[in-house]
Amino acid sequence: MLKIENLHAEIDGKQILNGLTLEVGAGEVHAIMGPNGAGKSTLAYVLGGRPGYEVTQGSVTFNGQDMLELEPHERAAAGLFLGFQYPVEIPGVSNVQFLREALNSQRKARGEEPLTGGEFLKLAKEKAALLKLDMEMLKRNVNVGFSGGEKKCAEMVQMGILDPKLAVLDETDSGLDIDALRTVGEGINAIMRQPDKGVLLITHYQRLLDYVQPDKVHILAKGRIVKTGGPELALELEREGYEAVA
Amino acid sequence: MSDVATLPTTRDEDWRYADAAALRDLTAETLDGWHEITLTAGEAQVQTYVLDDSAPGVTRVRLALGEGARAEIYAIASASDYTRLEVEVTLAKGAHFEFGGVTIGGGEGTREFVTRVRHAEPEATSNQTIRAVHWNRATGNFLGRIEVVKDAQKTDAAQNFRAILLEKGASANTKPELEIFADDVKCAHGAAIGALDDSAGYYMAARGIPPHVARRLQVQAFVADAFVAMEDETLAENMLAKVLDRLEEAAI
Numbered sequence: 001m002l003k004i005e006n007l008h009a010e011i012d013g014k015q016i017l018n019g020l021t022l023e024v025g026a027g028e029v030h031a032i033m034g035p036n037g038a039g040k041s042t043l044a045y046v047l048g049g050r051p052g053y054e055v056t057q058g059s060v061t062f063n064g065q066d067m068l069e070l071e072p073h074e075r076a077a078a079g080l081f082l083g084f085q086y087p088v089e090i091p092g093v094s095n096v097q098f099l100r101e102a103l104n105s106q107r108k109a110r111g112e113e114p115l116t117g118g119e120f121l122k123l124a125k126e127k128a129a130l131l132k133l134d135m136e137m138l139k140r141n142v143n144v145g146f147s148g149g150e151k152k153c154a155e156m157v158q159m160g161i162l163d164p165k166l167a168v169l170d171e172t173d174s175g176l177d178i179d180a181l182r183t184v185g186e187g188i189n190a191i192m193r194q195p196d197k198g199v200l201l202i203t204h205y206q207r208l209l210d211y212v213q214p215d216k217v218h219i220l221a222k223g224r225i226v227k228t229g230g231p232e233l234a235l236e237l238e239r240e241g242y243e244a245v246a
Numbered sequence: 247m248s249d250v251a252t253l254p255t256t257r258d259e260d261w262r263y264a265d266a267a268a269l270r271d272l273t274a275e276t277l278d279g280w281h282e283i284t285l286t287a288g289e290a291q292v293q294t295y296v297l298d299d300s301a302p303g304v305t306r307v308r309l310a311l312g313e314g315a316r317a318e319i320y321a322i323a324s325a326s327d328y329t330r331l332e333v334e335v336t337l338a339k340g341a342h343f344e345f346g347g348v349t350i351g352g353g354e355g356t357r358e359f360v361t362r363v364r365h366a367e368p369e370a371t372s373n374q375t376i377r378a379v380h381w382n383r384a385t386g387n388f389l390g391r392i393e394v395v396k397d398a399q400k401t402d403a404a405q406n407f408r409a410i411l412l413e414k415g416a417s418a419n420t421k422p423e424l425e426i427f428a429d430d431v432k433c434a435h436g437a438a439i440g441a442l443d444d445s446a447g448y449y450m451a452a453r454g455i456p457p458h459v460a461r462r463l464q465v466q467a468f469v470a471d472a473f474v475a476m477e478d479e480t481l482a483e484n485m486l487a488k489v490l491d492r493l494e495e496a497a498i
C-alpha cells in the first residue's frame with residue numbers, strides 16, 4: 001500500500017531523512033518510534049507534502065501511484081490522512097463547513113457525487129459519537145478554543161468522516177488523558193482496522209500501542225529506520241530506552 | 247455654495263493615499279455631491295453601498311443622527327478604478343453609528359474608505375469594522391477620524407481595520423485619528439496588515455481542500471466580520487457573495 005524507498009529529505013538545506021525505507025501493507029498497523037529529532041514529524045510532513053520539506057532522493061509510492069508527484073490536496077483525495085501533532089486553528093470557519101468542503105472536494109476529485117447538507121450532518125453525528133465528541137463542538141470554529149485533547153479527538157472525527165485508506169498519525173496520543181487515550185485508540189481501530197487500510201502511528205510512547213496493537217514497530221534514528229520488530233520491541237524500548245535498544 | 251475651492255491632491259491629509267492621477271479627473275460636482283441623510287430622534291436606517299465597476303469614483307455620504315437614532319452603513323469598494331467612499335456622521339445624544347466595509351480587488355486600483363464620526367453629544371456609540379483584501383498591485387485604505395467634543399461624556403467609539411495582502415506588490419494603508427476632548431469616554435482602535443495564514447492553508451490542503459477553495463474559505467472568514475452586525479441575514483449573505491465573487495477573479 002505505502003512503499004517508501006531510500007527517502008532523503010531536507011528543510012532549509014538541513015538533511016533530516018537519510019535513506020528511510022519502509023513498507024506498509026494493506027490491513028497493517030505500523031508504529032514508528034524514536035527519540036526527539038530523529039525525523040518522525042519530518043517523515044509525516046514529507047508524506048503530506050508540506051511546503052518547505054524537500055525530497056532530495058528516493059521515492060514514495062501509494063497504491064502504485066507516485067505520491068511525491070501529487071499536491072497535498074491530491075494526496076488527501078487519493079486516500080492519505082495526516083493527523084497533526086499540533087492541529088491548526090482556523091478562526092471564522094466552522095468544523096462542519098470545513099469538513100463538508102473537505103469531503104466534497106475529495107469526492108469531486110474522485111469523480112463521486114457530493115454529499116448534501118443532511119447526508120453530511122448524519123455522517124458527522126455518527127463519527128462524533130464514535131469519538132464521544134459533542135456535536136456542538138463541530139459547530140464551533142476549527143480547533144479554536146479546543147483543549148489539546150479535544151483537538152486530537154476532533155482530528156479523529158475528521159478521519160472518520162473522510163474515511164482515508166492510509167492514516168499517518170503524528171503523535172496523536174500527545175495531550176490526551178487516560179480516558180481520551182482509550183477513546184482515541186478505539187476510534188483508530190474502528191475507523192482504520194480494515195483489510196484495505198493501513199496506519200502509520202508515529203509516537204514517543206508505548207501507551208497508545210496498548211489500544212492500537214501494531215503489526216510492526218520501527219525505530220527511527222538520525223533519519224532512517226535502524227531497527228524493526230514486533231509489538232515486543234515497543235515494550236523493550238519503554239523498559240530500556242532508545243540508546244540501549246537502537 | 248461649493249465646498250470645494252480646488253481639487254484635492256495627495257498632499258491633502260484626507261487624500262494622502264488616494265490615486266493621484268484619478269484625482270486630477272475629479273470635478274467640483276462630484277466633490278459637492280454629498281448624499282445627505284438625516285435621521286430624526288429614534289429613527290433607524292440601514293444602507294448598503296456596493297461600489298463595483300458600475301460605481302467607481304468618489305461617493306460622499308453625510309449623516310446627521312438625532313437623539314437615540316441608529317444608522318448602519320455596509321459597503322463594498324471593489325471597482326477596478328479609483329473608488330472612494332466618504333462618510334461623515336454627526337451623532338446626537340445616545341445615537342449609534344455602525345459601519346462595516348470591505349475593500350477588495352486586484353489590478354492597479356486604489357479603493358478606500360474615509361470616515362469622520364463626530365460624537366457631538368453624550369452617550370452616543372459608534373462601531374466601525376473594515377476589512378481589506380488585495381492582490382496584484384492594488385491598494386486598500388482606511389482613514390478613520392473620531393471626534394469627541396468636550397461635552398460628549400460616556401461616548402463609546404470603536405474602529406478596527408485589518409488587511410490581508412494575497413501577494414507581494416499589493417498594499418494597505420490606515421490612519422486612525424482620534425480627537426478626544428471629553429474625559430469619560432471609551433475610544434478603541436486597532437489595525438493589522440498581514441498575509442493569509444499558510445499553516446491554515448496547508449491544514450485545509452491536507453484534508454483535501456484545493457488551494458483556491460481554501461483561500462475562499464479563509465477570505466470569507468476574514469471579511470465576514472464587516473457584516474456580522476447586519477440583522478438581515480439574507481442581505482449579509484448577498485454582500486458576502488459579492489465580495490467573494492470579486493475574489494474569484496484573482497488569477498493567483
